[in-house]
Amino acid sequence: MNNNSNLFLCKATRNTYEHRRSSLLCQVCGDRNARNCFGSVSCAPCKMFFRRNLDFDLVINKCIYDGNCEMHENSRHACRYCRFKKCLTVGMKKELTRPPRLNQKKRIGKQITPPLIRRLDLLNSNRSKLSFDQWSILSNVTHVYDQISPLPKILNSLSQSSFPPKKRLRIDGATLADMLGLIYRSIYSFLERIPDFTMMSIHDRNLLIERNLHNVGSTSGLLILRDGDLYSNYAFCRANLNTYGSDNFEGVSKLLNRLDMDRVAVKLFVVVLAFSTCFDVVRPSNMTNNIQLSKSTNRLHFNTINMFHIQNKYIDMLFIYMVYRYGYIEASLRFAALLFTALQLCVHTMEAANIQEHGDMLDTIIADTTRKLNVEDDPVV
Structure with a gap:
C-alpha cells in the first residue's frame, strides 16, 4: 500500500513538474x-x-x-x-553565455601551438607593411562606404512608422525593388568618390558599370543585409521569398552566414571586384542589339594594363591588411573564402537577373548611371 502511494505521489509530482515547466x-x-x-x-x-x-x-x-x-x-x-x-x-x-571551460581550452590551445617556422618570418614582417598612403586609402574607402550606405533609408522604409503594426509586416514587390535599387545605385556613388575610378576614361567607367554593377552590388548587398540584420525582418524576408523563391533566399542566407566578419576587408573586397575586367557573367545589354561589329568590339575593350594596376593595388592592400590582422595562414584562408563567397553569389545573381522585375530594375539603374556619366563628361558650352 505504501509502495503504491509512493508511486502515485511520484507520478503526481512528475506531472505537476512537467505541467509547470511547459506552462512557463x-x-x-x-x-x-x-x-x-x-x-x-x-x-x-x-x-x-x-x-x-x-x-x-x-x-x-x-x-x-x-x-x-x-x-x-x-x-x-x-x-x-x-x-x-x-x-x-x-x-x-x-x-x-560563455562556458567557463572555453577559456581553459583557449589556454591549452595556446600552450600546444607549435612555434612558427622560420621561413614564415619574412611573411610576418608584412604585418606592419601598410604604408601611410595605404592606411589613408583604406581609411577613406571604409569611411566613404559608410557615408553613402543606403542602410538607414532601407530601415526607414521597413519601419513605416505611420502605418499600424499589421501593415508593417507586409511590403509589396515594388517596395522591395526600391530597397534593393538603393543598394545597386549606391555602388556608383561609392566609386565616384574613389580617385582611381574618376581618373579612368569615360569609356572604361561605362564598361565597369555595365559589367560589374550587378555582382558588385550584390556583394555589397550581403554586407548591408548583415549589418541591418534584414533577414530577421519578417516583412523583408516574406517579400524576398515571394519575388525570388525559396532556393535563392536560402542560398543567400547561407552566404550571409559565411561572409567574413571583418567589415573593412569586405569593403576593400568590393573595390577589388569593382575594378575587375571579367567579374560579371551577365553580358552587356547592348550586345544583343544589331550594331556594327566594330562598335560592339570597341565596347568590349578596356585599358587592360591600367585596370590591372588599379586592381592589383587594392588586392595588395587587402591582403597585407589581412596578414596584419590575422597572420599569413588565416589571411590566405579568409581571402580564399571571400573569393568563394563572391563566386557562389554570382550563381544567385544570375538567377535573379532572369526575374523580370529584377532585370528591369538593373537595366534602369545601369541606363541612368551611364547617362549620368556621359552628361558629366560632356564639355560645358
Missing part, C-alpha cells in the same frame, strides 16, 4: 515552453537571438520605430533593438 512563459515575447536561460526565463528563439546579438550596441543603434515596440510571438522579429533591450531588462546576462 518567455519573459521576452510571452511564448510557451520557456526555460531558464542566461539568468532569465526565455524561449528557444529568444535564447538564440540573445546569443547571436551579444555585440549589439544599444547606444549606437536605435529603434526604427518609437522605442517601445510590443514583444510577442508574432512581432518579436520586427525590431532588433527593442527585443535585445527587453532581453537585458528581464535579466539575461551576457557573461552567462
